[in-house]
Amino acid sequence: MPQDPNQVKDHAVLFQEPEYQQLFQNKQQFEGMPASEEVQKAADWTKTWEYREKNFAREALTVNPAKACQPLGAILAAVGFEGTLPFVHGSQGCVAYFRTHFTRHFKEPFSAVSSSMTENAAVFGGLKNMIDGLANAYALYNPKMIAVCTTCMAEVIGDDLGAFIDNSKNEGVIPQDFPVPFAHTPSFVGSHITGYDNMMKGILANLTKGKKKESTNGTINFIPGFETYMGNLRELKHLTSLLGVNATILGDNELYLDSPNLGEYKMYQGGTPLDVAAESINAEQTIALQAYSTPKTRDYITKEWGQKTAVYRPWGIKGTDEFLMALSEATGNPIPEELELERGRAVDAMTDTQAWVHGKRAALYGDPDLVMGLLQFLLELGIEPVHVLVSNSTPEFLEEAKALLAASLF
Numbered sequence: 166m167p168q169d170p171n172q173v174k175d176h177a178v179l180f181q182e183p184e185y186q187q188l189f190q191n192k193q194q195f196e197g198m199p200a201s202e203e204v205q206k207a208a209d210w211t212k213t214w215e216y217r218e219k220n221f222a223r224e225a226l227t228v229n230p231a232k233a234c235q236p237l238g239a240i241l242a243a244v245g246f247e248g249t250l251p252f253v254h255g256s257q258g259c260v261a262y263f264r265t266h267f268t269r270h271f272k273e274p275f276s277a278v279s280s281s282m283t284e285n286a287a288v289f290g291g292l293k294n295m296i297d298g299l300a301n302a303y304a305l306y307n308p309k310m311i312a313v314c315t316t317c318m319a320e321v322i323g324d325d326l327g328a329f330i331d332n333s334k335n336e337g338v339i340p341q342d343f344p345v346p347f348a349h350t351p352s353f354v355g356s357h358i359t360g361y362d363n364m365m366k367g368i369l370a371n372l373t374k375g376k377k378k379e380s381t382n383g384t385i386n387f388i389p390g391f392e393t394y395m396g397n398l399r400e401l402k403h404l405t406s407l408l409g410v411n412a413t414i415l416g417d418n419e420l421y422l423d424s425p426n427l428g429e430y431k432m433y434q435g436g437t438p439l440d441v442a443a444e445s446i447n448a449e450q451t452i453a454l455q456a457y458s459t460p461k462t463r464d465y466i467t468k469e470w471g472q473k474t475a476v477y478r479p480w481g482i483k484g485t486d487e488f489l490m491a492l493s494e495a496t497g498n499p500i501p502e503e504l505e506l507e508r509g510r511a512v513d514a515m516t517d518t519q520a521w522v523h524g525k526r527a528a529l530y531g532d533p534d535l536v537m538g539l540l541q542f543l544l545e546l547g548i549e550p551v552h553v554l555v556s557n558s559t560p561e562f563l564e565e566a567k568a569l570l571a572a573s574l575f
């Protein structure tokens with residue numbers, strides 16, 4: 166083999182080795198690929214003005230949209246709970262895409278199963294796939310909870326998840342008391358942040374059923390939202406522990422998505438313990454760290470649990486100040502000196518760098534809450550945002566962003 170453990174070659178060099186070249190040639194033949202000259206000709210054409218104009222002329226197609234579909238967000242929420250296996254009712258290809266996407270992004274193994282619906286199920290309904298799928302998932306992967314969401318296919322034919330799960334339990338493939346929360350996640354509505362919201366609401370509704378008590382338990386719930394920077398979750402734990410907050414993070418996927426390499430594979434890493442999540446209904450209040458990925462969940466908590474909810478984005482100085490002051494007020498604990506020092510260091514770094522960053526122009530793009538947080542931070546640095554693009558814009562976002570920009574001195 167051309168690869169030698171004592172002298173590991175980069176893929177660009179490695180793929181020039183005769184073994185790989187032979188492999189590519191065989192593959193070309195097997196897949197009926199056009200000749201290399203043809204491929205090169207097409208590649209060159211993609212750099213021409215004609216190709217550019219064709220792309221800009223498109224109206225009914227988005228190329229590389231800055232968003233993904235609902236089930237992707239749903240399974241990100243699901244792995245934030247202890248021993249939870251995401252189960253996607255629909256076609257296998259969608260789930261392979263979600264797993265690949267997350268595995269590539271986080272560089273961690275990401276487990277999610279599918280009911281593998283095919284043409285038959287599309288015509289006759291996916292009940293049998295759901296029953297067999299739940300039976301296999303329960304028997305093979307030993308989860309503590311299975312969180313079910315849907316792909317486009319199941320939504321288009323109108324499969325009823327609640328009824329299907331009840332049927333599966335009645336068939337005895339999973340125990341009656343085994344938690345199987347679900348969320349319908351049609352991908353032709355909203356995006357990954359909508360799916361996150363739907364699944365978070367589904368899981369909380371399932372786990373807290375019948376758990377409401379007369380008095381609160383003194384805890385504060387935190388919902389991170391569709392968060393892809395695990396350092397932010399660690400920082401949330403750092404801040405709440407320094408402030409002495411009795412915190413419950415709902416959907417704590419930090420360890421799952423950034424797990425240490427200890428030489429042993431664990432399918433379920435960390436996550437909010439299910440009994441702790443069940444108690445979230447008796448918390449003092451729930452704080453979401455994102456607004457646009459949690460509207461249904463917050464509405465549910467307010468109306469069904471009768472609990473106070475709030476949104477704080479601890480980004481930059483102002484956002485973090487507001488967050489910490491709210492926690493200080495809620496707990497009656499003063500801001501510890503360690504946090505004052507951390508804040509002072511951050512302000513010092515911003516002051517020291519202002520000669521380089523002030524007045525610079527920036528373009529921002531991403532999910533609405535990420536963009537709002539960054540927008541606020543950039544304005545604090547004196548940077549001028551000139552282009553702002555978000556994955557799921559709403560009139561509320563537009564209003565909030567415009568108000569923030571209008572309030573800036575620069």
Ligand code: SF4
Nearest residue numbers: 234259262316317352
């Ligand atoms: S948009 Fe629909 S079909 Fe495409 S990956 Fe998402 S769920 Fe599957």
